[in-house]
Amino acid sequence: MTDSTDIYSAARDGFRERYGREPLGLWSAPGRVNLIGEHTDYNDGFVFPFAIDRRTVVALAPREDGVIRVGSTFAADTEEMAVESLSPDRIAGWSAYPFGVAWALLQHGADASTATGFDAYFASDVPVGAGLSSSAAIESAVAVALNEVWGLEYNKRTLARAGQLAENQVVGAPTGIMDQSASLFGKQDAAVFLDCRSLDAEVIPLGFEGAGLEILIIDTKVSHSHADGGYKDRRASCEAGAAAMGVESLRDLDADDLPRAESVLDDVTFRRVRHIVTENQRVLDTVRTLREEGPRAIGGLLDASHVSMRDDFEISVPELDLAVATAQASGAVGARMTGGGFGGAAIALVPSELVADVSRAVSAAFADAGYAAPDQFTVRPSEGARAER
Template sequence: MTPRLDAGQLAARFQSVFGAAPDGVWQAPGRVNLIGEHTDYNEGFVLPFAINRTARVAVRRRSDSTIRLLSTFGNQGLTTVDAGSLSRGTARGWTKYPLGVLWALQQRGLHVGGLDLLLDSDVPRGAGLSSSHAIECAVITAVNELAAAGLDTREMVLATQRAENDFVGAPTGIMDQSASLRGAAGHVLFLDCRSQDIRLVPFDADSARLVPLVIDTKVSHSHAGGGYASRRASCERGAGILGVKALRDVGPDDLDAAAGRLDPETFRRVRHVVTENERVLQAVKVLETAGPAAIGPLLDASHASMRDDFEISCPELDVAVEAARSAGAVGARMTGGGFGGSAIALTPAAAERQVRAAVGLAFAAAGYAPPEIFSVRPAAGAMRLA
């Protein structure tokens, strides 16, 4: 997604398309997960941050039940559906995400009725930066205000999760929408996925002279695919055999005993989740005491665990991580659900140019298509723009 219109431009485009001004313009950011992968649906801990790439929606409520959706990217054209007949089978492409939100709100007893919506976004699709949740969070923020629904952020998190799980068909947890709805500039979000409790942890990369670089491998992934679902099923199987509600309840000291009760593959999946939870807790302590430059080894260990135990990396991600480290990044790991997408490399500002060059050269040497590399910073969560 490359278009980027400001609020005034998007409102003007809306009026030209729909023949009337929108009721407002709202935005919600994508996210980078600093550490804590596949721990969210295991009721564990994650440490994401909202990024300065967003989905923006101009919205106007209608007096009838017609829903009209259009985006500034792609060639899908105008989608028109009736609010009373929303179903998973009728949604196509990006429209699954706003329609899923409206469906989930209907399941809560909130019938919004018709609306017109124009979407613009610069969160890359399929890059593991949660472009879909950015759309959903922008939409639910807009609808919550326009319909005077009175939902708090926790309720919006659960509604968008239901949209993902039961409408889109992606068995995701609550991390992505929590970061998009509850993020804050200059901070990472320490989230307990069991209680939804959060703590904002300072992440001042600028003061530490660090640049968080995202390396988009251009290997597209989908949470609705089989790999993600099979990993979640493995975790649920492991928890069931170990007799716990979720893998959150298994600690590092329990792993030796677990190895004797689980098949080798399930044990590796469990070991990743258990050790990843510990890495999140350690990362919070390190950030609060030593600062961001000291978390590099935790990022490296996280990537190794995802590559070897959870087996969700891919050759392009491994090349990106290794090239970034070799060129001076203090730590690097894949970020997101895996099977493609992006890596994050925490890079000294003085080494940014050489890290970018080294990754590009490594991709060329391996015969891979050039990656897109860009910096991000922790940004504010969903909000009204106009």
């Protein structure tokens, strides 16, 4: 990860040093915070993420020999592959993200005869492993760059689908489409209300700035990986629950269906299903509450989301629980873990004047518990992927 003041120059200078020429331009995409709506995306449900003011920048220029080369500030080697050789079974490591997007765009109809090779060099200040979707930032930066360089004229919805396809088929992580959508559709002081079934996306003003609120990220430094078994197990439980209930996906259930679900399903599967059903409703309630009452009224929904992820979906860890409880006790409007779980970060919605107090309290609580010190920083809802020149 590169310091935020340096990512643009680091990408451009790194490109020059690595490839001995000038990039055609710079493109960037942000990481994201999911305000609420966890694990609902692959269940055709609702999510409510926002793009953050931490970005990945790619310097890129086309090549005429059909070869793709990718390098970055976070990996010493340059990875190389011919466009015609792109295949999920031949791609591994961090380069799976940029190579995977190039492959996915070809699957979405990009003309292989005009899909040139390219050199690309990446710099980023999106923390890796914190649940802030550093992967989608890479994918979306590449997607908007190639959309321009390859002359594709794809809309953001198609680019999001390509990023998800890369994540699923090349990286091997069974994620939904939320992360790429947030990275592509983001707007300042707003979140993206996304229907993951229709892919309809609506930008909803958050009003955090006017209400004097900030989002504090508490990165527990507990590593997680979407490609590991925990995430896959939760997805499999959701699919099994939907099948047992006779519906296409858990999106088709609501709270009135839970008594029948409890009678039909084993306890673990039922609790997985209950999280998805109630979390979908919390997303809808959050959007409604923002519109009707404002951002200071959504704290209880954030708190309830964490309880559901901790107890029903069982994807929290003690460090996340401590971060959330300490933030709540120290003046946060609401707090919850964010991201896929099993580590990563918690978020707290905090009055601006209390951010320092909450951060100190969390640091002290982690020290008292014998945990490694967390990384803490605030983020602002920001613009989505874009050309930088």
